[in-house]
Amino acid sequence: MNWLSYLLFILLVSCPASYTSDGKVQTNKSVSITYTGNMGVLISNDKTAVWIDGLHEYYGPEYLNPPDSILEKVFEKKDIFSRLQWLLFTHYHRDHFSAKLSKRFLQLFPAHKVIGAPQVIDSFSASHIINAWNKHGEILNDTASSLRIKAFNIPHTWPQRHTKVQNIAYLVELNGIRILHVGDADTDPGSFSFSQVDSIDVMIVPAWFLENENAKKIIEQLQAKKIIITHIAPGEKLKSSIGIKNTETILFYKISQSILL
């Protein structure tokens, strides 16, 4: 063994690490966000994982849904899904939520929970749910895994048509990193003026936020450092940046794409 291979050996032994799809080294202190289709993202650290809008089925050619290769890993708790504990849903629309797949998950892992509004959680028994509707504040604090979740009601886009839809924005704090997922939110800046939500590290938004002046105001107001654009239809062409100084734009359009924080 020459000195270079010896050095590499020592590095490998002393720093157990894996690599994400964008080639970054994942260490034990990292938080990763991995795309699973439409607005689905898995947020994880070395102890736990939260999946927002993850389990949904085919709903038409404009919506990406998690393929069988992902579902197999979920139901066998493999790879990035090995630490999955919490299924969060922003609302019940079928491009975000499947009661059937969620039931299957809970049958396999009865200690885990589904978090959402009554339109989502009414499909499950009381021991399996956390109601996040009308909370406007903290719904979960698990110090063992450095996880806190806050929930805020926020109007669904096209409110005239979707007035009855209970849409929830989740603020997930993992290892102190603040990640806000807004679901199918409308772009009325007034809806985002809730307290406790500012200085966001990562904001996960639907595609219609990218070319909308009101959405730009919301993102500036929340001082989001990064925005991740989701809900992109396959083949849809979008501009690559929202054009806000100090805010990085990331487009999630490919299943398993991920970022490390």
Ligand SMILES: [Zn+2]
């Ligand atoms: Zn919707």
